[in-house]
Amino acid sequence: MPLSHRINSAVLNALEIAQAAPAPGKLAEALSYATTPGGARIRPTILLSVAMACGDDQPMLTDAAAAALELIHCASLVHDDLPCFDDAALRRGKPSVHLAYSEPLAVLTGDSLIILAFEVLARAAHHDESRAAKLVLSLAQRTGMPGGICAGQGWESEAEVDLTAYHRSKTAALFVAATEMGAIAAGHDAESWHDLGALIGEAFQVADDLRDAVLDEESLGKPVGQDDLHGRPNAVATYGVDGAVSRLKDILAGAIASIPSCPGEAQLAEMVRLQAQAIMPKMPAKYRT
Template sequence: MDLHARIDTAMARAVALGQGGTPPARLAEALDYATAPGGARIRPTILTSVALACGDDRPALTDAAAAALELVHCASLVHDDLPCFDDAATRRGKPALHRAYGEPLAVLTGDSLIILAFEVLARAASEDAQRAAQLVLTLAQRSGMPGGICAGQGWESEPQVDLAAYHRSKTGALFIAATQMGAIAAGHEPEPWFELGDRIGEAFQVADDLRDAVMDAEALGKPVGQDAAHGRPSAVAELGVEGAVARLRDTLAGAIASIPSCPGEAQLAKMVRMQSERIMPAAVRHLA
């Protein structure tokens, strides 16, 4: 089974768990709507790639960790699109979930996905209880406060914003979770993997700022110009387009250099390079 098929299978299994019993039909449908099709599945791909590089001796635990991380990410997108935040009309080329199912079900869908993520990890404890507990703790820390994605959303309500802290929590947190959870699932210490996740997260946030500034909504599959419209801090606002491209290039180079020594180091570096090429917006590649 290839990597993407493995992750999709883990996600399908997790969503089916959330739809078990006799659930409200529209809420059960909304879980599918929020998670499929799944886009690039970048975070679980990084997590699984790190686990593979570290030996992947508990593949069922790796799969549970990958699904849990992606469930939290999908939940964050559902909540980000709500009228109280971005008020986005589209996501991944289709109506945002609150447009398709209404705001109450959108809130409940996001909440359900978050809770489901931790249920998936709890059920995987039979594989290795200590590792599962570490996975739960890491995902909780990178999802909430003080430095998780909830903090990232919170920074947007502050009168003065620390751009580095904002980027690290809003986008970087789940990439740090990806590298650290991949290591944990394979029985390795998470701390050496912080820098790689942090740098990948910064790169993706800068790339997202660039896409918001230079791409059109049809190509991106969601509204553009949101940073300027909402007065949000961004790398483009701080550095300009050329400066943001230079920041992105340097950050990606630093990410590859920060990969800890592990059996699959060369293959992991190849994966990071491949993702680097994918995230650079085509409209600014000539500046890189």
């Protein structure tokens, strides 16, 4: 079964839990709007790929972990787009949830998706209670404080920001969750998979900074120039365009080298290479040398 089918099926199954009667209609619709159709589903793809490289002996638990991670990611996008943060009009080429459904419903959508993520893991605990508990802990640590995506958003309110620390929590946290949770779901130790997730996450953030700086809104499917507009720390401001491109390539090479020894190591390395190609921005002509 293709990974995309596994992920989408798991997400849709999760939504059915939250949308069961007598759920309020508009909020139920907003949950689907925020999660489908999905973007690249990079984080759950990495999670499934790691689990498969480690044996994937509990696929139902793995699928639950993938759905939970994607729900958290989608929740973070809904909250990021709110007027109190980015005030973004577009997400994945369509109006942001707060414009499509109202700001109060957008807040409730993000909150509901976060809660649903942990409910999905709890419902899957009967497959392996010990692994499920570890999955809950990993996802909670990478979502909240002090080093999860909530911390990443919090860093934007600080007067001085360490770019590495900011990227580690803002973006890398859910990639660390992806590699850790993939290993946990397959019964492997999470710690040895931390570096792979951290490096992929850092690479993704640098790539996102580049896209924000050099692409247009039509190409990106969301507003551009947000880093400059909001005065956020970013790789292009720190390294320049050429320096950020070089930094991105170095990080991706390090990510491949960091893959722990496992039965599916070669296939996992190829997946990372494919993801690297996917996140590398197509630079406009004026930036090419």
